[in-house]
Amino acid sequence: MKIYFSGSIRGGRDHIRWYDFIVKELSKYGEVVSEFVADKSLTSYGSLDMTDKEIYNRDINLIKDSDVFIADVTIPSLGVGYEIAYAEKLNKKIFCLYYQEEGKKISAMISGSPFLKVFSYKSENEISDILKNIFK
Numbered sequence: 684m685k686i687y688f689s690g691s692i693r694g695g696r697d698h699i700r701w702y703d704f705i706v707k708e709l710s711k712y713g714e715v716v717s718e719f720v721a722d723k724s725l726t727s728y729g730s731l732d733m734t735d736k737e738i739y740n741r742d743i744n745l746i747k748d749s750d751v752f753i754a755d756v757t758i759p760s761l762g763v764g765y766e767i768a769y770a771e772k773l774n775k776k777i778f779c780l781y782y783q784e785e786g787k788k789i790s791a792m793i794s795g796s797p798f799l800k801v802f803s804y805k806s807e808n809e810i811s812d813i814l815k816n817i818f819k
Contacts, residue, residue: 685749
């Protein structure tokens, strides 16, 4: 199974610790084709050795080739939103995760969509349980 994982890069890397854990957990269920999202050396400038067009083409092709799409939507990101919409257009199975924090809400375009399954978490154990349920 090919899994595409989406998380904020240029929108901010404050959630990188969680991305790393999510990618490690996802790798139990298949090949994570976008594990670079969890690369701790990647800054909010993104990949410096690729043009924006190369990044776009790479990511679109990886989404096309994936069996399932998982996104962490905790940090608002235009790129993540675009990728979700693209995956939806391709009728991919889409699951969104977000770190639940008092006083913060995710976009209504995500939480209100009938095409996405959205899960909140507060711990690594909750992420593990969510992914077990998704892939059972």
